[in-house]
Structures are given as structure tokens and as C-alpha cells.
Amino acid sequence: MTYQGAGASPEETNSRGRSAGWTRGRVVAVVVGTVLSLVALTLAGLGGTAMAMATQDDGYIDVGTGRYAHRTDTYAMATDSWNPDKAMAGLQEGLRITFKPDNSADTVFIGVTDEARLRQYLDGVQYTTIHDSDSKGDRQTVHPGGAPRTLPDQADVWMAKASGKGAQTLKWTVQPGEVAAVAMKPDGSRRLAGHVTVGVKIAGLLWIGAALLVAGLLILVGSVLWLIVRPIRRVRGRTA
Numbered sequence: 001m002t003y004q005g006a007g008a009s010p011e012e013t014n015s016r017g018r019s020a021g022w023t024r025g026r027v028v029a030v031v032v033g034t035v036l037s038l039v040a041l042t043l044a045g046l047g048g049t050a051m052a053m054a055t056q057d058d059g060y061i062d063v064g065t066g067r068y069a070h071r072t073d074t075y076a077m078a079t080d081s082w083n084p085d086k087a088m089a090g091l092q093e094g095l096r097i098t099f100k101p102d103n104s105a106d107t108v109f110i111g112v113t114d115e116a117r118l119r120q121y122l123d124g125v126q127y128t129t130i131h132d133s134d135s136k137g138d139r140q141t142v143h144p145g146g147a148p149r150t151l152p153d154q155a156d157v158w159m160a161k162a163s164g165k166g167a168q169t170l171k172w173t174v175q176p177g178e179v180a181a182v183a184m185k186p187d188g189s190r191r192l193a194g195h196v197t198v199g200v201k202i203a204g205l206l207w208i209g210a211a212l213l214v215a216g217l218l219i220l221v222g223s224v225l226w227l228i229v230r231p232i233r234r235v236r237g238r239t240a
Contacts, residue, residue: 033227040220047213053202060096060199068133069102071193072140075147076127076184081115084174084200093174094201099183100167101194108168108194109152109186111161115178121157122182124149148188 053061070077084092099110113121126145130138153163159179160172163186183192202208 030227033223036219036223036226040216040223042216043212043219044216047210047216050208050212057199059201060094061202063198063200065133066195066197068135068138069193069195070130070133070138072128073191074126074128074142075188075190076122076125076182077192078118078122078127078129078182079180080129080131081178081180083178085176092200092202095172095174096169096199096201097172097181098167098169098197099194100197101192103193104166106192107163107165107186108192109161109163109184110168110170110181111152111158112170112172112179112181113157113159115180117157118180118182121150121155122148127182148184151186151188152182152184153186
């Protein structure tokens with residue numbers, strides 16, 4: 001006895017095998033979905049990190065300067081000038097500088113002002129400009145001169161300053177222009193040693209982080225739908 005349609009032709013069998021296997025379209029779909037998932041996780045991770053930074057330590061981010069020790073036998077140590085309002089794509093809105101002397105009983109003065117006014121104040125003063133630092137020490141220039149004519153606390157040149165015994169911290173709202181920082185003894189005496197820690201605050205960092213996190217989650221949901229829902233629809237279409 002013979003049944004009609006009991007078997008399938010070789011052509012039909014091969015066609016079903018190809019449709020059930022890893023076709024080029026399926027491979028492309030999986031690759032696209034995987035890439036989207038990786039992008040989503042990266043964005044979400046960056047967003048979460050940015051939000052954490054924005055909500056910790058008053059929003060200041062340590063730029064890693066505190067691991068280097070600084071020492072001078074002159075009357076002051078100063079930085080090269082820099083333009084903070086153009087740093088970090090112009091998003092830097094706040095600066096925090098802490099000087100921690102090696103001897104906690106020492107008194108310290110730290111100040112920030114525009115580069116021209118600082119050089120004018122230090123004119124004729126023996127001081128050290130620190131250009132760069134690493135584990136081997138400072139790359140610096142020593143400028144000849146004598147003691148400061150005006151004690152730092154009495155000079156009317158500072159945009160922000162801090163003075164006292166032990167570690168001192170100043171906070172400054174970023175303004176346009178070239179600025180420089182200096183550390184000295186408040187009494188104008190020689191020799192200063194310690195560590196400088198710099199923190200910066202990024203404008204809108206919390207909202208930037210939230211936007212990245214939301215974008216990452218949306219892309220992740222889309223990639224999951226791409227990897228799961230699309231194959232299910234294809235299977236339903238074939239079985240319908």
C-alpha cells in the first residue's frame with residue numbers, strides 16, 4: 001500500500017535543513033545583536049561610573065597627583081601656567097588643591113591666581129617652578145632671588161587661597177585665562193616639603209552619567225529584542 005505525501009523529496013529535505021540551520025541572515029543578526037549589547041553595557045558602565053563620581057567627594061575627581069612628593073629649599077614652589085576653562089572639553093567648572101606638608105606641624109599657604117600676577121608677585125623671589133613629576137622626582141627650574149617682600153597672606157593677588165597649620169585645601173570656581181598655583185610658608189621662610197592633591201569638578205557630570213546610563217539600557221533592551229524576538233517571528237512565519 002502506498003501513502004501519498006508520506007515522504008519528502010531530497011530537494012524539500014535540503015531546503016528544510018538550510019532554513020533550520022545557521023543561515024547568513026541569522027549569523028548577521030547575532031553579530032549585530034552582540035555588538036549592540038557590548039555598546040549598551042559600555043555606555044551603562046560609563047554612565048554609572050560618572051554618576052558615582054558626581055555624587056562622591058562633593059563631585060571632585062582626584063586626578064592622581066598626590067602620589068608624588070615635592071620639596072624645595074627656596075621660598076616657594078609654583079606650577080607652570082595652564083588654562084583650566086579649556087581643559088576636559090571646557091567642562092571643568094571647579095578646582096580643588098590640597099597641600100599636605102610632610103611635617104603636620106608646619107604651616108602652609110597655597111594660592112591660585114592668573115599667571116601674570118603670580119609672576120609679578122614672585123619677581124625677585126627665589127622660588128622653584130615644577131614642570132612635571134614622577135616617581136623619580138620633580139622636573140623643575142630654580143629662579144634666583146631673595147625672600148618675598150610681601151607675605152603671601154598679605155598680597156592682594158589671589159583668586160583663591162588657604163593658609164594654616166597642617167594640610168590646607170583651597171577651592172576655586174574656574175574662570176577664563178591662564179592661571180598658576182603656588183605653595184609657600186605663610187611667614188615667608190624657606191623650605192617646604194609635602195604632597196599636592198588636585199581634584200576637578202566636571203559641569204553636569206551627574207546628568208551626563210544619567211544620559212549615558214539610560215542610553216545604554218535602551219540599547220540593551222533593543223539588542224535583547226533583536227536577538228530573541230526576531231528569531232521567534234521567523235520561526236512562526238515558517239510554521240504558519
